[in-house]
Amino acid sequence: MSSSVQVFIYISSLLIIVSVILADELENHCVESRCNRSSPVIRFPFRLMGHQPNECGYPGFDLTCTNDNKTLLELPNSIKVFVKNINYSLQTIDVIDPGSCIPKLVKSMNLANSPFRLGQDFSSYYYSLFNCSSTVDFLYWNQVPCLSTPGFNVFAAYYQDDILDIPLSYCTKMCDVPGGAINSQTVLSFSWFQPSCEECEKSGGACRLDSQTTPNLKIECLKKPKPNSGSSKKLVVAGASLGAFMFALATIQFWRIVRLDKVEREHQRKIEKFLDDYRADKPSRYSYADVKRITCKFQDKLGQGAYGTVYKGKLSNEVSVAVKILDSSESDGDEFINEVATMGRIHHVNVVRLVGFCADGFRRALIYEFLPNGSLEKIIYSRNGLSLSLGWQKAHNIALGIARGIKYLHQGCDKPILHFDIKPHNVLLDQDFNPKISDFGQAKLCFRDKSHVSMTAARGTMGYMAPEVFSRNFGNVSYKSDVYSFGMLLLEMVGGRKVDAAAKEISELHFPAWIYDSLEGKDDTPSQIHDDEQAKIVKKLTIVGLRCIQWYPVDRPSMNVVVQMLEGEEDNLTIPPNPFASTCPSSSSTGSIPRRPFNQELPAIPESE
Structure with a gap:
């Protein structure tokens, strides 16, 4: 048996022992909490970090208190919002953007790896955001002042509207956002489907993660904790449990790092860092599920290239696109970064437009405008x-x-x-x-x-x-x-x-x-x-x-x-000197313009950055 497996078994055994000890101590460990008297009550599936053990909440539902005692929720891509209200029966949460610009927050937000989804009222219809010169004024569009900049105004148009009349020389489409983000520019509503603790709470119990099966995220229902009770002994046990749990996670993570392909992980880190630095006014980012929907599960293949396969797809009934699925085994990520970083800067009639991109784990794709006559x-x-x-x-x-x-x-x-x-x-x-x-x-x-x-x-x-x-x-x-x-x-x-x-x-x-x-x-x-x-x-x-x-x-x-x-x-125009006179016996030269000598055996000279 390898040493890494022995360490894993030892840590797992330690966690089981600590979980058994804590089974009787639940009533003090998972008590309801809040950041101040007027802030929302925090209980399962939410957890107040630094005050409650990991089993008191569900992954992705961690909350923190700010220095001024506001409740803070962090969403993927380091987006932080203040929690205004939590409805545990309806499983909804209302948040406030600290920057007071909900459209900007939604535009840069990606909930693909989050347990939350936009509320139905917010995502039942969509608007398209256009960045237009300040000389353009569309009375029938909604202006978004918090996204506008000097010389440019941002408008929101209902996505079903006919966009053929839009003067593209003055406007650039930014992205599509839910209609609720336009009509409600201060409060944003999310919902979650899993986990659900409704039946447990109806029976008078309280939910928490089963510490014996934490990797499987199994939820157990125990008697409801009593408020305002506790002892130093239970706090010590809870601290020991948390320390053992964190030590186990660190050990497991080290074991995985040793076994995983280090080169591929470095490629992924490089791409994610680039995307984190990439601004929201660049081509839209899509999930891999979006790519499959756009291409109808890759039904219409247009061609095969050195670094991937190109499929035809549709963003809507009127807009066709070409989707290039990159082969990660043939590319180290540099081509993807070059393509997105370079084409995001380009707006010219003789350069293909990059509509969007996908970087979902190790799956990468580039989405271009579709050109029907090929190459x-x-x-x-x-x-x-x-x-x-x-x-x-x-x-x-x-x-x-x-x-x-x-x-x-x-x-x-x-x-x-x-x-x-x-x-x-x-x-x-x-x-x-x-x-x-x-x-x-x-x-x-x-x-x-x-x-x-x-x-x-x-x-x-x-x-x-x-x-x-x-x-x-x-x-x-x-x-x-x-x-x-x-x-x-x-x-x-x-x-x-x-x-x-x-x-x-x-x-x-x-x-x-x-x-x-x-x-x-x-x-x-x-x-x-x-x-x-x-x-x-x-x-x-x-x-x-x-x-x-x-x-x-x-x-x-x-x-x-x-x-x-x-x-x-x-x-x-005058005929230039023949550059092939010294390499091809059948070629001739004008002889009127002197040329530099050419050596067929010139060696390649390496360069460094």
Whole structure:
């Protein structure tokens, strides 16, 4: 028998002995209590911490007294409220928000791991909260002053109202809250279903946890305690019982920590700490039960990725979403944190919107807006290809939209965001084939006063990664690394050929060089072109793509310049030097612009944070 099992048996035996001793001492240990004369009476299932043993209450029903003798209840996520009234027959409890803002409290509250539920009168209908510019005024909405900030007003709209008329350019949906939180902004009502002591109290008894079966949370009914009775002997026994109980818990917890997977526990701690620091005005948090309801128990599978599976779901009859269930065995939690932290800061027409997320134990999910036309990759490599499926004018608009989205990430956010995984698979198309950048699992935040970033490992997909990402001999990693990936994406759109860094055939390995030769008329035209206007678009996309994939970051344009080139005329663009002249014998160079020497055998240089 292992030593840990022996310790467990010893502690269990000690608890049984102490429980037998305390069976006759109940009348003094679980007497009713209160914080002051006018505060609610505290009895089972509630327990006044520091004054009553653990068996006098039920887990999750612990109360404390403040310095000014107010009764305090702590809910999950460290939310503290004052108790105004407890109705033991109806099993309800009324609380007051110390901050006098019930909507704010409900918005950040998660009762998934709590025995309490919002009262029926509070949760029978819901309102949607919208954060709007102060220039917007909706008389038919309820304003929530305690959530409003200078320059922005928060309104509450009945969730069944038609929200299609809401000017999304001025308003951002925050979350849904129960209607009772809007109509009653001072008192919040909860109810509980288990445990119930009604039958025991009717018979003249009092409830407590059976100390012999505490792990099973079995309730026993004993004779009602007599008020105002007690002795030092019973207090000593109660103290010994409490000490033994706490010692047993500490021992059991240590035994579990040794046996549990330490790496997975660290991942979970990291995610929970991040979510605790995450503010309420970010994407909504959902429980795993909500995720199953939204996806109809994962019936409609959209696809399978490296880190999880994507399902189609519905938040309502009008709003469809894509739900990505992350595979915890393939991810250490960093991708989840990157995705939520990064996309929570982004509001742009060319970036996928993160609607919400789930972090319920080891179950993690990301909920995005649903884009019916799938990824750009599927269009490029469809039977007809990009040019026949959409036409070159639409292809140009898609390229311009992607460029504007990347420019926003680099320049439009509070902190610049480097995506590090720009590729057709991560560009989704809405019902009008407008592009939206997705998948921020590899993204990295940086500071505006820094010209480059530091990384401990390469990020991105081979074939789209800039040379400096895996070898610093080309330069420092910066926003120019995203420019390189965008250039490869453009060439892929033009050539209709997949970028494959592991290709064995010379025609695939030197695909960008083949594009360059096509531009100079030394090879077949890369795509089907029917008139001069289409030829101009193809030429523009090709020149911009080649400018973006220069070996050295300093030779590539910024995304601001890329947008200007795509918006301008192709006649103003000059063909850049061929970056593949030294690596592909079939390629040629203009020879008019000097190039930096390139060594095929450059070693990778490690970096530290």
